[in-house]
Each structure stands twice: as C-alpha cells, then as structure tokens.
Amino acid sequence: GENVEQHPSTLSVQEGDSAVIKCTYSDSASNYFPWYKQELGKGPQLIIDIRSNVGEKKDQRIAVTLNKTAKHFSLHITETQPEDSAVYFCAASLWADGLTFGKGTHLIIQP
C-alpha cells in the first residue's frame, strides 16, 4: 500500500516568515494530494489539494507543489500569521483507495 513520509514533525517560524512542509509518497500511481489543517480540539479541515496533472497550485498565501518524478510534494505558507499555528497533514491517494496520511507537522508561529 501507499506510504507517506512528512517532514519536519515540528516547525517554528517567526510571524511574517515563510513555512515549508515536505512530503514524499511511495506509490507512483497516486494521483491526488490534499493538505489538511487541524486546530487544537477540532477535526482536520482541507486547505488545498493538487492532482497529478498539475505541478503547482496557489490559493492566496498557500501554495502546493508536486514533483511526480521525485514522488515529492510540498506545502508553502507565506507571510505567516498567528492563526496559521496548527498541525498540518499531507495525504496521498490512488483513484480507488482512501487517503493515506503523513504523521503531521506541528507549525508554531512565533510572535
């Protein structure tokens, strides 16, 4: 089955700086890559996703890049704000299967 590795497990950045979280996946047939944000005491919420026919996608301060050759995708958050503090999960999926999640990154925004 699919295996997703996520790094780093904890990331601390100054408010206003950029944050980058990286994931790798094992199955080259995976074709859907969402990112979820989980705030304390809540369920995860989708923030952005990308499909294998696209190399990059952007939504305001958030962007995701995908390198199919390297089986690698990343989340980029620019101009970080205190409300960006949360746990972020990447995931990968083949068409007929459910999501396989990474182990999560705890993002801390320092004032």
Add this chain to the structure above:
Amino acid sequence: DAGITQSPRYKITETGRQVTLMCHQTWSHSYMFWYRQDLGHGLRLIYYSAAADITDKGEVPDGYVVSRSKTENFPLTLESATRSQTSVYFCASTGTGLQETQYFGPGTRLLVL
C-alpha cells in the same frame, strides 16, 4: 446546518466492554470514513463506506465493526475494547468520491482502562 456530528465526544470504558461511537451527517454524502488518530501515527483509516450497506476495510480494521443501514449514519463498534484502542476517533464524509474534500467531525476521545 449541523454538518457532521459525533457522539459521545468523550468516553471512558474498561477492557473487554463493547463500545459504539456514533457518526451522523446531514449532507446526504455517499462516502463516510472512520479514522483513528494517535501520537506519532497521524490519521489511519479504519473502515469506509461508499453507500448504505457497502463497507470496506481500511488500514487498521482489526477489532472494529461498522454498519451503514442509513446513508446519514455510520456507527463504529469496538466489540471488546482493548487498551491499544485508546485513541481519538474521527468520522468524515464526502459526497462524490474518494478523491474529493473530506469533511471531518469534531472527534471522539476514547480511553480504555
């Protein structure tokens, strides 16, 4: 707009007891999912359902039973709870397919003594 709800939110039980966690969604979504979240493991899929009366195993199904007699409900039963099933359980749903946005409930925190 209630969305997706889970009950109970917190549960303490003893080893060997049967426990049922409830999940209810108001969107008439076809797909529903159960995940468990443990420190160091992220979210792992237990079971999912594509429609009423259709269920399938995920990554960690052992010790769990699910049913889906109605589209809006997807209960998860631990037939004989073990300490290793202490976890936070999340239910999720999506309308059109496995590769669309999954909407998560608030979670049930389960402690097995």
